[in-house]
Structure formats: C-alpha cells, structure tokens
Amino acid sequence: MKHHFAILLILAFALPFLHGADDAVLNLWSGKSYDFPGNGKWQIVAKHGRVLASGDGRIYFQLPALQAGAVLEAYLKTGTEKRKLCFYSPRLFAGIPVTALGLSLKYETFLQNAGFIFKEKTRQDIVFSSYIADDFSGKIMFVFPRKEDFPLKLDGKWTTISLHRTENSGCLSVLYDEKDKVLDNNGKCTYAILKKNGRVVIVFSPDFELKNIENVLLIKYIIENNIHNKGAEK
Numbered sequence: 001m002k003h004h005f006a007i008l009l010i011l012a013f014a015l016p017f018l019h020g021a022d023d024a025v026l027n028l029w030s031g032k033s034y035d036f037p038g039n040g041k042w043q044i045v046a047k048h049g050r051v052l053a054s055g056d057g058r059i060y061f062q063l064p065a066l067q068a069g070a071v072l073e074a075y076l077k078t079g080t081e082k083r084k085l086c087f088y089s090p091r092l093f094a095g096i097p098v099t100a101l102g103l104s105l106k107y108e109t110f111l112q113n114a115g116f117i118f119k120e121k122t123r124q125d126i127v128f129s130s131y132i133a134d135d136f137s138g139k140i141m142f143v144f145p146r147k148e149d150f151p152l153k154l155d156g157k158w159t160t161i162s163l164h165r166t167e168n169s170g171c172l173s174v175l176y177d178e179k180d181k182v183l184d185n186n187g188k189c190t191y192a193i194l195k196k197n198g199r200v201v202i203v204f205s206p207d208f209e210l211k212n213i214e215n216v217l218l219i220k221y222i223i224e225n226n227i228h229n230k231g232a233e234k
C-alpha cells in the first residue's frame with residue numbers, strides 16, 4: 001500500500017474569553033472556579049434559559065460538577081453580547097475500559113480521575129502508553145513519550161504517517177524518506193497519527209498537557225472518530 005505523509009492544521013477549539021468570532025465556543029470544566037475581568041452586569045444562561053450565575057463587574061463563578069459524562073451548553077451574556085460556553089463533567093470518560101502500558105503515574109492518575117477504568121489483564125480497544133508498541137491488541141493507542149525518548153524510529157509497516165497541529169502547538173516533526181521514518185521533537189506539531197492493519201497510534205508531543213481542556217477534548221474527538229469507525233482505517 002502506498003505510504004502517505006501529510007501535515008494538517010486543525011482549527012483552534014476556543015478563543016480568548018471575551019473576544020473572537022460570534023460562533024466561537026469556550027470549553028470549561030464544571031466544578032471549577034473561574035475569575036475573568038469584566039465591566040458591568042453579566043449572566044451565564046443555560047441553553048434552555050435557566051440563569052446559572054450572574055454578577056456585576058468581574059466575571060467570577062463556579063458551577064457544580066456535572067454528573068459523569070454530562071455536557072452543558074450555555075452562553076455568557078454581557079450587555080448586548082453573547083459568547084457560547086460549553087461545560088463538561090470532570091469525569092468525561094466515565095466507565096470506559098482501557099489498558100495501560102508503562103504509563104507514568106501523572107498520566108494514569110489524571111486519566112483515572114477523568115473516568116477511564118484501567119484493566120490490567122484484559123484486552124481493550126483503547127490503550128494508553130509511554131511508548132509505541134507495534135503488537136498492541138486494541139484499536140487505538142495513545143502514546144505520551146518523554147523528551148529524552150526522541151528521536152523515535154518508525155518501522156516501515158505504517159501505511160499512514162501524518163503530523164497534526166492545534167492551537168496548543170507542540171514540538172513534533174518527522175523525517176520521511178525511502179530509508180527511514182523518524183519522529184523527532186524539533187518541530188511545531190502537536191501529535192502524529194500512525195496507521196496500519198486497522199490500528200491507529202497517536203503519538204503526542206512531549207509537552208502535551210492534559211491539564212488543558214482542549215487537549216482532553218482532542219482525545220475525546222479522536223476516540224469518537226476511531227472507536228466508532230467514523231475515521232478509522234479499515
């Protein structure tokens with residue numbers, strides 16, 4: 001099969017809090033407090049019309065944590081302007097079974113708190129790892145390498161190798177020729193996608209932070225488009 005190489009720029013998920021296009025959505029965690037500058041009266045209103053928070057001056061609020069897996073659409077009203085908001089449950093992935101391979105405690109703790117259930121002795125569709133395992137048994141593997149792990153040499157069996165960049169750019173790059181395929185950390189891309197035999201491996205930049213909600217939503221998007229067969233290689 002012909003090998004493919006591509007760089008894809010992905011549009012940013014969120015713009016600054018009070019600026020940007022009218023259809024921009026600011027993604028936020030429920031259960032967390034927020035404090036933004038403001039001038040005048042403001043309201044946060046749910047999509048169905050219920051006022052969730054309000055004030056005059058600075059925009060300070062904390063909505064109760066949503067139940068596991070829940071999402072709440074709302075908008076911020078300041079004067080005549082409205083800005084779309086979307087609140088997510090801190091346990092966005094509640095009940096999803098996964099397997100971990102050499103995952104650091106930092107990542108494992110965050111992912112468990114986000115709702116993933118780690119299964120050690122069973123095969124799962126989703127694998128989280130600190131390294132690329134060519135023989136993993138799932139459908140998709142998320143890899144969180146360290147800076148000292150680079151460069152990462154790739155074997156010649158990958159049918160697709162592509163680099164992707166989000167607003168939260170990383171440092172990934174790729175050397176691609178007829179002899180070698182190598183991922184390095186001297187570029188500006190956020191993650192790389194590797195595909196072969198119906199399996200997908202996502203390699204993140206070593207500075208990829210799960211504390212950033214946009215990065216967590218990126219993982220959610222990738223899972224939905226691969227596990228649910230919307231974008232997976234056949």
